[in-house]
Amino acid sequence: MYRFCQLITIFFLSINVVANAQSIQEPAITAAIALGRQYPDSAFQLLRNLQDAAVNKKDHLTSAVCLQQMGKLCMDQGYYSKALEYYQQAETLLAASGNRRLHAANLNEMGLLYFHNTNKAAAKQLHGRALALYQQAADTAGVAATYGYIGHLFEKNQQHDSAYAYQQLALKAYESIQDNYGIAGIYENLGSICEDQEDYDSALVLFQKALAIYEANNDKTGSIEVVNNIGDVYRKTNRFRQGMSYSLQALDLAHATNNNYQIAAACKDIAQTYHLLHQNDSAYLFMEQSRKSLLNIYSDQNNRQMNFLRIMYDVNKKNDEILRLEGSHRMNVIIYSALGAVVLLLGVVGLLVISRQKLRISEQKAISEKNEQLHLAQKDQLELNSKKLANHTLQLIQRTQFMDELKDSITGIVKEDKRDNKKQLQQLLLKIEQHQHHDKQWEEFNSIFGQVHQAFFDKLNALHADLTPNDIKLVALHKMNINSKDMATILGISQDSLRVARYRVRKKLNLPEGDSLNTFAQQM
Numbered sequence: 001m002y003r004f005c006q007l008i009t010i011f012f013l014s015i016n017v018v019a020n021a022q023s024i025q026e027p028a029i030t031a032a033i034a035l036g037r038q039y040p041d042s043a044f045q046l047l048r049n050l051q052d053a054a055v056n057k058k059d060h061l062t063s064a065v066c067l068q069q070m071g072k073l074c075m076d077q078g079y080y081s082k083a084l085e086y087y088q089q090a091e092t093l094l095a096a097s098g099n100r101r102l103h104a105a106n107l108n109e110m111g112l113l114y115f116h117n118t119n120k121a122a123a124k125q126l127h128g129r130a131l132a133l134y135q136q137a138a139d140t141a142g143v144a145a146t147y148g149y150i151g152h153l154f155e156k157n158q159q160h161d162s163a164y165a166y167q168q169l170a171l172k173a174y175e176s177i178q179d180n181y182g183i184a185g186i187y188e189n190l191g192s193i194c195e196d197q198e199d200y201d202s203a204l205v206l207f208q209k210a211l212a213i214y215e216a217n218n219d220k221t222g223s224i225e226v227v228n229n230i231g232d233v234y235r236k237t238n239r240f241r242q243g244m245s246y247s248l249q250a251l252d253l254a255h256a257t258n259n260n261y262q263i264a265a266a267c268k269d270i271a272q273t274y275h276l277l278h279q280n281d282s283a284y285l286f287m288e289q290s291r292k293s294l295l296n297i298y299s300d301q302n303n304r305q306m307n308f309l310r311i312m313y314d315v316n317k318k319n320d321e322i323l324r325l326e327g328s329h330r331m332n333v334i335i336y337s338a339l340g341a342v343v344l345l346l347g348v349v350g351l352l353v354i355s356r357q358k359l360r361i362s363e364q365k366a367i368s369e370k371n372e373q374l375h376l377a378q379k380d381q382l383e384l385n386s387k388k389l390a391n392h393t394l395q396l397i398q399r400t401q402f403m404d405e406l407k408d409s410i411t412g413i414v415k416e417d418k419r420d421n422k423k424q425l426q427q428l429l430l431k432i433e434q435h436q437h438h439d440k441q442w443e444e445f446n447s448i449f450g451q452v453h454q455a456f457f458d459k460l461n462a463l464h465a466d467l468t469p470n471d472i473k474l475v476a477l478h479k480m481n482i483n484s485k486d487m488a489t490i491l492g493i494s495q496d497s498l499r500v501a502r503y504r505v506r507k508k509l510n511l512p513e514g515d516s517l518n519t520f521a522q523q524m
Contacts (some may be wrong), residue, residue, distance in 0.1 A: 029065055040073050047073070061102070064093035076111050083113055087239050104133035104142055108149055110236030115153065124153050144182055148189060155193055164193050181222075184213040188226060195233060204233045224253045224262045228269060235273050244273045264293035404489070456524050464509060469507050478521035 028050055035043040052064035071086030087110045094103040111126035127149045146366035151166030167189045174182035193208035207230050214222040228250040234243030247269045254262035267290035275282035414426060456479060460472065469474070470491075477487045488498045502517050511520055 027063070030070065033069060040077060043286065044070060044073050060093045061097050061099060063113065064090040064097065064106070065102065068091070068102075068109065071113075072109060075109075075116065078196070080113060080117050084110070087113065089296075094486075100133040100137035101139050101142060104130040104137070104139070104146070107133070108146060111149060115156075120153055120157065124150065127153070140173050140177045141179060141182065143168045144179070144186075144270060146184060147173060151193075155189075155196070159198055161194055172477075180213050180217065181219075184210040184222065187213070188229070191229065195229075195236075199231050200237050204230065206234065220253050220257050221259070224250050224257070224259065224266075227253065229263070230264055231269055240273050244270065244277075247273060260293050260296050264290045267293060300301055325356055337506065456521075459524055466504070467508060470501070471508065474501055475517065475521050475524075478518045479524070481518070481522075 028046070032043045032046040032050065035046065047066045047070050051063050051070070054060075054063035054066060064087045067086045067090035069513035071083040071090065074080075074083035074086060087106060090106050091103075091110070094106055097103070107126045107130035111123040111130065112518040114120070114123040114126065127146055131143065131146040131150070134146055147170035151163045151170065154160070154166060156161035167186055171183065171190070174186060187206045187210035191203040191210065194200070194206060195201035207226050211223060211226040211230065214220075214226060227246050231246030232248060233244045234240070234246060247266055251263065251266035252268065254260075254266050267286045271283045271290060274280070274286060456476075457472075459477065460467070473491065474487075477490065482490070484498060486497060488495050491498065491501070493501065506515075506517055506520075509517075509520060511517070
């Protein structure tokens with residue numbers, strides 16, 4: 001009975017899957033699903049190619065359905081971990097797509113996977129999520145199928161009341177949309193629950209209702225299971241002849257459809273019936289036929305699994321190669337991006353350096369031009385001050401000479417014996433002597449000289465702070481290359497006094513013997 005429930009569940013899931021494939025209008029996917037029943041390896045390869053094409057087209061919905069069907073093929077072949085991987089990839093795409101029907105169908109398939117892997121709690125949670133999505137999408141067929149899955153879970157947990165209630169909900173939903181195949185499947189589920197509870201009369205009625213629907217639609221494949229189940233009920237109620245009749249009918253239908261699995265099941269049921277009838281020779285004969293059919297099934301399954309493994313190996317190898325190429329491409333992109341960034345950075349740095357260098361050159365040029373203008377202005381001012389200094393020196397000499405001549409003239413007058421002007425002339429002579437060497441003239445001279453030879457004065461004062469103003473005047477006159485006669489005239493002293501003054505200054509300056517004051521002044 002457990003085998004029967006599994007087959008019924010897978011059958012209705014297949015119907016739901018085909019409907020989902022058709023809903024996205026992809027005939028190739030529908031063809032792959034049909035091909036997968038006998039040639040799972042070829043179907044998987046076809047789905048893989050379709051999925052690759054969908055990825056290239058960025059058709060996420062088609063890609064998700066392909067992944068979903070690839071997961072189902074892996075589950076049918078017993079590769080549960082790989083099936084879960086494909087289902088989860090489809091789950092991510094479908095959740096983002098907003099297509100509730102396809103998303104719910106994928107959740108139901110994941111629920112079946114967890115059920116086969118004996119994780120019934122996770123299976124129930126996934127079916128619950130699928131039910132909510134189908135209800136939001138107002139998809140009655142999906143709601144009905146999900147009720148059936150949940151009821152099946154309760155049945156396997158020996159919660160027959162809950163199982164029966166959910167199957168009744170599924171039946172009402174299918175009846176509301178007049179889905180005969182869905183109704184027939186639920187009748188089988190209800191019959192299975194009644195059979196488990198040993199309510200054989202109710203089970204028989206329900207199985208016969210399901211058989212009537214299959215026969216009305218000339219569905220031999222669907223009829224085989226129901227006929228076999230009716231035979232089981234008759235055998236369990238000790239109506240062996242009637243049970244044998246249905247089991248033989250199931251065997252004929254299985255041979256007609258070349259269904260080895262159903263042949264093996266029918267032969268086994270017939271063998272059990274013969275054994276109960278104490279016809280052990282016939283029982284052994286049919287049990288041997290069942291064994292041979294199972295061997296054929298296992299052989300076919302092994303061949304299919306070998307081919308499927310080969311395809312999986314090729315796919316994994318291809319995926320590894322793609323990942324390797326993608327990794328290499330990604331590394332090349334990183335390297336080229338890094339090189340590009342370095343080149344760009346160097347370019348930016350180069351531009352900044354060039355720009356800064358240009359700015360520096362421009363600033364230096366501006367400073368140079370400004371300094372040149374300042375130099376020219378200072379040069380002009382120096383020339384002007386030099387002329388002023390020369391003129392002032394000349395005027396100073398001329399004034400001194402004039403004053404000397406005036407003094408000599410007045411002195412001559414005073415020496416005369418005329419008494420009337422003597423007193424006044426003496427007073428005038430005294431004033432001339434008092435003002436002959438007035439500091440104002442020297443202040444003007446020093447001011448102009450300082451403008452022309454500022455560094456000279458600064459250095460002289462720094463090295464020889466003990467020099468008197470007259471000493472500085474003497475050195476300054478030597479700096480101007482004034483001859484001794486004019487120098488004595490300017491200072492208002494005699495040539496002898498000038499020599500004494502020179503000696504005194506040379507001593508203060510600690511000049512070696514033989515070094516002239518004029519040479520010292522020029523070197524300063």
